[in-house]
Amino acid sequence: MKKTIITVVGKDTVGIIARVCTYLADNGINILDISQTIVQDYFNMMMIVDTNRTSKDFKDMVRELDELGESIGVIIKCQKEEIFDQMHRI
């Protein structure tokens, strides 16, 4: 299964998770795991999602999530899992 990591970083506000989840649901992307923490008043969230069943092109997804982030006032990044796996696992 191809996994993708979505990260959201920014000032905490109401409805961040809701809006990201709505976007994912609308595009048939399944959420496998969510973790969240607040570091120095900043909202940090990581989602592991399964992008196997979406028809969305990866580049479009990156762009749309970036735009969504901009509208909420947070930074949303969307990256294939391998970059983290490669860096942190032998």
Next chain:
Amino acid sequence: MINIFEVAETNEMIEKENLDVRTITLGISLLDCIDADLKLLNEKIYQKIYGAAKDLVATGEYISAEYGIPVVNKRISVTPIALVGGAACKSPEDFVSVARTLDKVAHEVGVNFIGGYSALVSKGMTAADEMLIRSIPKALSVTERVCSSVNVGSTKTGINMDAVKLMGEVILQTARATADRDSLGCAKLVVFCNAPDDNPFMAGAFHGVTEADKIINVGVSGPGVVKTALEKVRGENFEVLCETIKKTAFKVTRVGQLVAKEASKIMGVPFGIVDLSLAPTPAVGDSVAEILCEIGLEHAGAPGTTAALALLNDQVKKGGVMASSYVGGLSGAFIPVSEDQGMIDAVTAGALTLEKLEAMTCVCSVGLDMIAIPGDTKESTVSGIIADEMAIGMVNQKTTAVRLIPVIGKGVGETVEFGGLLGYAPIMPVNGFSCDAFIARGGRIPAPIHSFKN
């Protein structure tokens, strides 16, 4: 499973510490383009490169979007043109026509540099080699993206002093031919000893004759990542220091390995090597000199600099070697002056001289790199500097290189601006005593005794 802190660490490296993949370089053999007819040769070279590289830039951009990591440069290296053009080119001007073809195709596929306008003359020069070398000033002045390199020595062959003499002249001619652009042509010209066949970094990249038809080589970077990691171990002993560099180099190189494998898969071209270099840029926080300062020096160039650089270079390799299935190229720490803000500051402060830089090249990954010198420097003096650097490479069985820029019309104390990744540099003083009689001797310096390992 990956946790949020690991993800945050990686993204911090990318966003705040300038971690990037410095270059994906597609090596292309042009040996099958050889033809006795110049027009046909140029046509075949154009077709081969265009066909192989038309998707290179898009591939780099796709990978960049997939993993959220910048892939800064997409480049091409080709078989040394002296070999490819030998049959067709009867004059230096003929070779210039090949340079124009390379420049044209580089523009059309969208790469920012194409390397391999090169000659390998570590023991002797053929007529074609010499013609190519003599064509370099013109070739670099009429093209924008072509990079040139000449290998004039190796541990196995010794040093070709005729070529060293010639390169002193060629460097100054190149400076004069591009005097209207602050002698920028010299920034695209490297003289090597022990040049590797699989170097992805410009300006010295070429596709060696030992390589396959096409190959993907990737150069990673990340001085800022190492610097930030070292900030957390201030005051700790050398064991802790070295372990920290090693672990960081491992992480950085893993990214390069991932990108190289992915590019190789998408383009259907075999993966060659990852060059695990710390390659600085003029951006603040992307500096090798700043790492040296973090290790404990007031400025790069202070006593202790050579030792600090030696350990840095070695630990980068130790950490990187396990992270990639094949490492190669120039791996280690680059110490260009104009491309590194910390180096520029050190020169301006008077802490770093050409002589100290020469000592540093004994232990860094390459050599005297991107150093601006006065435009009225004598040809024999440039050759003398080259000879010294080649001797260091030959005796120490390492790659060394010289990329000097004699800036026409400017002298010590002035500054030259190259722009972009090439940065800017204060012009450094050169030892003015003559080596005319030494350079005038001609011939070659024999290979050192430890080259006989048979």
